[in-house]
Amino acid sequence: MSSILDNLEWMSELDRERMIDQINGFPDHLSSSLCTEVDVEFTGKGICLCGMGGSAISGDILADCVIRESEYHMSVLRGMELPGWVDKETLLIAVSYSGNTKEVLTVLDTAQSKGLNIVAVTSGGRLMEICEEEGIPYAMVPTGFQPRAALGYLLGSTACILETAGVIPIASNLTHLVDPLKKFQEILVPEVPIEENLAKRTALDLEGVVPVVYSASELSPAALRWHTQINENSKMMAFTGEVPECNHNHIVGWMEGSMDTFCRPVFLRSRTDNPSIKEIMSVTIDVLKEGGKSPVVLDFNEETKIHNLMAAIMVGDFVSYYLAMLNGVDPLPVESIQDLKRRMSSSI
Amino acid sequence: MSSILDNLEWMSELDRERMIDQINGFPDHLSSSLCTEVDVEFTGKGICLCGMGGSAISGDILADCVIRESEYHMSVLRGMELPGWVDKETLLIAVSYSGNTKEVLTVLDTAQSKGLNIVAVTSGGRLMEICEEEGIPYAMVPTGFQPRAALGYLLGSTACILETAGVIPIASNLTHLVDPLKKFQEILVPEVPIEENLAKRTALDLEGVVPVVYSASELSPAALRWHTQINENSKMMAFTGEVPECNHNHIVGWMEGSMDTFCRPVFLRSRTDNPSIKEIMSVTIDVLKEGGKSPVVLDFNEETKIHNLMAAIMVGDFVSYYLAMLNGVDPLPVESIQDLKRRMSSSI
Incomplete structure (x- = not known):
């Protein structure tokens, strides 16, 4: 059977910006972020992780583990409005890979005005600036990836936050998986x-x-x-x-x-x-x-x-x-998302 | 413009079992169930509504209202496993129109063994029998509808449960909407x-x-x-x-x-x-x-x-x-769902 999927040279030409390296990197990214240290204090019962798109998926993975394996409630907010149950006893985890996601910055603003317990995960941008200015603890992940390709970093960092907060020993569990996942990737x-x-x-x-x-x-x-x-x-x-x-x-x-x-x-x-x-x-x-x-x-x-x-x-x-x-498409660029983001900045 | 959508006779022939009457009945169904009385006691912080398909939608509507307008947490469970945060302080609302939904009966069984605070909404079936046997309070809705066409009844009854429980005055709000909705339906x-x-x-x-x-x-x-x-x-x-x-x-x-x-x-x-x-x-x-x-x-x-x-x-x-x-299809029968249900009973 002959297919372009076995034609490495052809695939390499199409994947001009080497998305394959970002995908291949997943177990290593996860591994390197599983020793993240963040200063989190948490004594409440509920966790709300806000994020969009690629930054939210790590929240889904972890919320699912939390809901099954602990007595804590955790939900993922993909939007701009905090649920009514979020109070001073809730840990709000703001996740934006770029640090400039409008939805996350809006939620952060509300959360700050309500005096919530906040921690963030980002590679920089406005989110990092706010954290520095306001003394909000945050986990830093490397820049230079597509947000969706930074899943390993975002997941590892957020897992460390949940483990440090005493919610669930998920960072330790993930650490044991790094080698088997590398093997599976082969x-x-x-x-x-x-x-x-x-x-x-x-x-x-x-x-x-x-x-x-x-x-x-x-x-x-x-x-x-x-x-x-x-x-x-x-x-x-x-x-x-x-x-x-x-x-x-x-x-x-x-x-x-x-x-x-x-x-x-x-x-x-x-x-x-x-x-x-x-x-x-x-x-x-x-x-x-x-x-x-x-x-x-x-x-x-x-x-x-x-x-x-x-x-x-x-x-x-x-x-x-x-x-x-x-x-026959280059996997890395997502021009229509960029177009929307440009239009959003001018309209809102 | 001529279309079968303006040919009442043709539509009436196709809709052999008068699904149109069930759809038209929505505001009346809602109205008649908004005076449901159920003996609920609730002093906790969270509500978990379990239901599937047509029986779950009323939960989505109400959970959304609860989450925005109160400090309670409410989630809808479409499955068989209770989340870890559900404890004796949680109100579990089991909703099955037929009363025989396997998923809901499974959750109910777990909830009973954990000693949870339970209330049910059903038209009969095994769920009603269990409620009678075990002294679980329940709201009864009329039989004879497709579960998806019983939304008005399920919504009204569940709204009354939430209002009686002191969670949110949603039954009163819905009562004010009945007349405007009837007008809109025209x-x-x-x-x-x-x-x-x-x-x-x-x-x-x-x-x-x-x-x-x-x-x-x-x-x-x-x-x-x-x-x-x-x-x-x-x-x-x-x-x-x-x-x-x-x-x-x-x-x-x-x-x-x-x-x-x-x-x-x-x-x-x-x-x-x-x-x-x-x-x-x-x-x-x-x-x-x-x-x-x-x-x-x-x-x-x-x-x-x-x-x-x-x-x-x-x-x-x-x-x-x-x-x-x-x-060109009869809207009422859902043969493939019935087929799956028959196969489920024989396989599980």
């Missing part, structure tokens, strides 16, 4: 041919369709990451859904609709999925197959939920990269 | 011709595409309701997104992708949207228009957020009905 890189490369094969399965990425709640941050990475790296539409909720509505669109031929379902399964939901997912996949929908199914069989979540995210990042190659 | 019904009927015109705009329904957080429960009603009533794929998050990822799929021609963006705007987000949404719509994407834009200009939310939900319900007519 089978996803461009040098590994299609036959042995899960990410390349999956990209070929999703060429020319709109992927709809499903998972149980175990892997829902990974499903969302697939969606946004396919949007930004591959320049494609993509959507997500969650099992079992999708069986109460989406399934009608797949099985009784006519537009489904432009879309293809992808299922991310974790060994640690709830056993009942595993069964439901299995039946759902069977129903879709019998209906001729050709679902793409990926199994993650590691021992822990966080390991499977990290692995699923890594596969998705590589899939989005290979889809960019199949689409 | 311009959406099948008897009103296309030229004067916003829902018919919108359905025509969405014929043959995959609608992607956007809103700010103000109307996000309405966007989700559009999505699921279009799935179930119209037998079509549909998706949602939220502004401003979509500008950090989705926009690339729309502006730089190739599959966007099968999809069409819909924007639900509320007069009560945050002013900065209004500006962002306006710029986003301009960008999509300049890119030739023809977004469908609907404005809801009432004084309050909850009024606009109810109005947006009503328009969406009628749009999904008219789309069913345009697709």
